[in-house]
Amino acid sequence: GVFGLLAIPASLVVLVGILLRESQVRNFAYRRVKEKIVDASKVMWTTLKCRDVWRPCLYMYLSLALGLHIHEGMFYWYTDAKEGPSFSQEVVGSIFSVGAVGSLFGVLLYQNFWKNHPFRDILFSAQLLHGVSGLLDLVLVLRINLKLGMPDYFFVVVDEAVSRMIGRIKWMPFLVLSSKLFPSGIEGTFFALIMSIDQIGLLSSAWSGGLVLHMLNVTRTQFDNLWIAIVIRSLLRLIPIGFLFLIPRSDPNLSILPSEMLRTKRGNDVLEPENIEMATLVNSI
Numbered sequence: 001g002v003f004g005l006l007a008i009p010a011s012l013v014v015l016v017g018i019l020l021r022e023s024q025v026r027n028f029a030y031r032r033v034k035e036k037i038v039d040a041s042k043v044m045w046t047t048l049k050c051r052d053v054w055r056p057c058l059y060m061y062l063s064l065a066l067g068l069h070i071h072e073g074m075f076y077w078y079t080d081a082k083e084g085p086s087f088s089q090e091v092v093g094s095i096f097s098v099g100a101v102g103s104l105f106g107v108l109l110y111q112n113f114w115k116n117h118p119f120r121d122i123l124f125s126a127q128l129l130h131g132v133s134g135l136l137d138l139v140l141v142l143r144i145n146l147k148l149g150m151p152d153y154f155f156v157v158v159d160e161a162v163s164r165m166i167g168r169i170k171w172m173p174f175l176v177l178s179s180k181l182f183p184s185g186i187e188g189t190f191f192a193l194i195m196s197i198d199q200i201g202l203l204s205s206a207w208s209g210g211l212v213l214h215m216l217n218v219t220r221t222q223f224d225n226l227w228i229a230i231v232i233r234s235l236l237r238l239i240p241i242g243f244l245f246l247i248p249r250s251d252p253n254l255s256i257l258p259s260e261m262l263r264t265k266r267g268n269d270v271l272e273p274e275n276i277e278m279a280t281l282v283n284s285i
Contacts, residue, residue, distance in 0.1 A: 040186045044193065047183045052248060052256050056181065057197055059246040060174055063127065064201030066240055068233040069209035074137060076220045078156070083223050085152035095153075095160050102161035106168030119173050120249045124241060126170035131237035133163050138230045141223070174198070177247070180256045209233070 047053050077084040078092055087095075114122050136159040139145055145155040178194045212232060216225035248256055 040189060043183050043186055044190060047181070047190065047257075050257070053181050055246040056177055056248070057194060059123075059240065059243055060178075060194075061197055061201040061204075062243055063123075063170075063174075063240040064198060065204035065208065066236045067130070067205050068212055068229070068236055069202070069206040070213055070226075070229050070233055072210070073213045073218045073223070073226055073229060077141065077223050077226060080221070080223065082221075085156070087153070087156075091153065095156055098157050099160035099164040102164035103168040105161075106165035107172065109165070110169050110172040114169070115172075115176070116252060118249050119177055119252060120244050120247045122173045123170065123247055124244055126166060126173070127237065127241050127244075129166045130170055131234050133159075133166050134230060134234035134237055136162065138227055138234070141227050141230060173252075176252055177256075183257065 048057075075092065078087045079089065080086065110122075136155075140152070140155055140159065145152065178191065181194065182190045209229075212229050216229050218226050218229060250256060
C-alpha cells in the first residue's frame with residue numbers, strides 16, 4: 001500500500017508526459033548528430049581544463065566526500081532500546097520531515113541574507129558551522145542532553161532541523177557557482193556533468209562512512225564506538241576549509257568564465273552573453 005501511494009506522483013508525471021503535445025521538428029539534420037556530439041565533447045574538455053572551472057569542481061567533490069555519511073549507524077542507535085532512545089520507525093520519519101522544514105528555512109536565509117556575499121566567505125562560514133553542528137550528535141549519543149534536562153525527541157528534532165538548514169546553506173552557493181561555469185551551447189550537458197561530480201562525492205562519502213563504521217565495529221547492536229565516528233566526521237568536515245583557495249573570491253553576480261567561453265555560434269552569427277536568452281527567437285526568424 002505504501003509503495004502504491006508513492007507510485008501515484010510518478011504515474012501522474014508519466015501521464016502528463018504522454019498527454020503533452022509538442023510540435024514535430026522537421027528537417028532535423030540527423031547526420032550531424034555525431035558531429036555535434038564531438039563538438040560538445042571538445043567544448044566540455046576545453047572548459048574543464050580552465051582553471052576557473054576545475055578548481056571549484058574539485059572543491060565541491062572534496063567538501064562532499066569528506067562529510068562522512070554515518071546515518072545508518074545513527075538510525076540503528078535511534079531505534080535501539082538498550083543504548084538509544086528507542087524511537088519507532090514512525091518517529092524517525094517524523095524527525096526527518098521536520099528536517100525538510102529546516103532545509104526550506106536554510107534556502108530562505110540564503111536568499112535574504114547571503115546571496116550577495118562572495119562565495120568563499122559563505123562557504124567558510126557554512127563549512128565551519130557544518131563541522132560544529134555534527135557535534136550535536138555527540139551530545140545525543142553521550143546522553144549529555146538528558147543531563148541537561150532536554151528530552152531525546154526534542155533534541156533530535158532540533159539537531160535534524162539545524163543540520164539540514166546548515167547543509168542547505170552550504171549547498172546553495174554550490175548551485176549558484178555551478179550555474180556560472182556553463183559554456184554557451186551545452187549548458188544542460190555541463191550542468192549534468194557537474195551534478196555527476198557531486199553525486200560521486202556523495203557516493204564517496206557513503207563508502208567512507210560505511211568503512212569507518214565497519215572499522216570501529218559499529219553494528220545494529222554495538223554502539224560503543226559510535227561517538228568516535230561522530231568525532232571523526234566532524235573533524236573531516238573542517239578539512240575543506242583549507243581548500244577554500246580553490247573557490248574564486250568574486251562577486252556572485254558577476255561572470256566567472258572567460259568571455260570567449262560565454263559566446264555561442266549559430267551559423268555565421270555570434271551571440272554575446274547578454275543576448276543569449278534571445279537565441280531561440282533569433283533562430284526562429
